[in-house]
Amino acid sequence: MHVFGGSWGSTLALAYAIAKPATVQTLILRGVFLCRRVDVDYFFQGNAAEFAIDALAMPVPGSYLDFPMAWRRFVEAIPLEDRDDVVKGLAKAFAGPPQTDADRARLVKVAKACMAWESSVSRLNRDEDRNDQPNEKYALTAARIMVHYMINGGFLGANGEVNRDNNYILDHIARLKDIPVKIVHGRYDRVCHLYQAEALVRALRSAGNNTVNYFITSAGHSSFDPETDSRLRTIMNELPLMTPPERASL
Numbered sequence: 001m002h003v004f005g006g007s008w009g010s011t012l013a014l015a016y017a018i019a020k021p022a023t024v025q026t027l028i029l030r031g032v033f034l035c036r037r038v039d040v041d042y043f044f045q046g047n048a049a050e051f052a053i054d055a056l057a058m059p060v061p062g063s064y065l066d067f068p069m070a071w072r073r074f075v076e077a078i079p080l081e082d083r084d085d086v087v088k089g090l091a092k093a094f095a096g097p098p099q100t101d102a103d104r105a106r107l108v109k110v111a112k113a114c115m116a117w118e119s120s121v122s123r124l125n126r127d128e129d130r131n132d133q134p135n136e137k138y139a140l141t142a143a144r145i146m147v148h149y150m151i152n153g154g155f156l157g158a159n160g161e162v163n164r165d166n167n168y169i170l171d172h173i174a175r176l177k178d179i180p181v182k183i184v185h186g187r188y189d190r191v192c193h194l195y196q197a198e199a200l201v202r203a204l205r206s207a208g209n210n211t212v213n214y215f216i217t218s219a220g221h222s223s224f225d226p227e228t229d230s231r232l233r234t235i236m237n238e239l240p241l242m243t244p245p246e247r248a249s250l
Contacts, residue, residue, distance in 0.1 A: 001242050006030035006223050007192060008146075011154055011169070014200075017179060018172045025243055027181045028235055030228065031189055031221050032197040034169050035154040040087060042193055043121070044150070048083040051075045063121050063190040070120035077113030090114065091151040094144045108136055111143035118146075121190050124220040173203040180211040184231050186219035 003024050005013030010029040017024045033039060046064030050057035055072060064071040075083065082089020090110065098104035115134040134142075149155070156168035181204060185197035194216065201214045213235075219225035223232065 002026040002028065002239050004028040004030075004236070007033050007221065008149075010192075011035045011156075014169050014176075015154075015156060018169065018175045021175050021179060024179050026239060027176070027179050028184075028232075028239075029181065029197075029200075030184045030223055030232060031192045032183060032185055032200050033192045034167075034196050034199065035150075035156060036167055037153070037165050039192065039196055040150045040164075043191055044086045044090075046071060046075075048075050048078065048086050051083060052080060061193075066190050067121050070117060074113050074117035077109050087147065087150050090143070090147045094147055108140065111139040112136070114143040114146070115139045118191065122220065123222045123225065124188055170199065170203050173200075174207045176204060177207045177209045179209070180213075181209065182213045182215075182235050184215045184217060184228055184235070186221060186225060186228055187216050188219065189221040191221035 001023060003013045003017060003026070005011070006029070010031060011033045013027060013029060014034075017027050042061065043063050045060075046062035047054075047057040047059055050059055056068070058065065064075075078086055078089060082092065093107060093110050098107050112133050115138070116132065119132065119134065151164060152162045153164040153166040153168075155162060156166050157163045183197055183201060185192075185194055187194055197214070197216075201212055204212050215231050217225070217227040217231055219228045223229060
């Protein structure tokens with residue numbers, strides 16, 4: 001079958017293809033996310049540890065550099081003691097049910113901040129002065145799930161091994177060497193930096209995959225950015241019919 005995934009979906013698509021390469025006729029990926037610690041920290045950590053002293057500190061590359069106002073709203077929702085490792089702090093916050101109304105209020109604040117940050121960074125044409133707040137139920141659910149996977153490295157190791165420092169996808173790239181891969185990634189993606197797609201493409205080609213088609217669009221992370229949307233539609237429309245299972249190469 002043709003397997004298509006974007007962002008976290010690209011992680012799942014890659015993990016599936018690594019596990020079951022014989023069933024994948026084509027792999028289509030948008031906004032590649034390799035789920036390594038460096039990839040997560042690029043989005044979540046930034047200058048959080050230094051923020052209280054210098055809100056404009058630039059210790060490492062990160063999404064925060066391009067969205068300073070949205071970043072400020074996010075970091076200010078994170079307790080000071082949790083800013084040295086934001087993902088760990090978020091995981092602690094979501095680890096158990098709130099015991100009091102005050103605990104719940106703090107949890108809702110953090111969850112909304114998480115999802116508002118992701119939304120702010122996903123599209124290039126968004127007014128950064130806007131401070132849209134996500135629905136409370138959605139924020140609590142989505143933030144809890146997202147952080148659960150990030151703190152555990154996506155459970156990408158063998159048998160779902162918990163390893164935040166994993167390099168699972170690139171370590172197993174040889175299993176994808178015979179699968180045609182089509183990658184669409186926005187040059188200005190600040191949720192999943194272009195370096196992740198670049199690392200994947202170079203690893204695939206080094207492993208002997210000569211059927212990698214790599215498209216860099218002048219877009220951000222969102223699949224709704226016109227150039228990314230157009231390229232994905234073209235790819236999907238041009239896919240060959242899926243090979244019946246009895247004819248698939250095992």
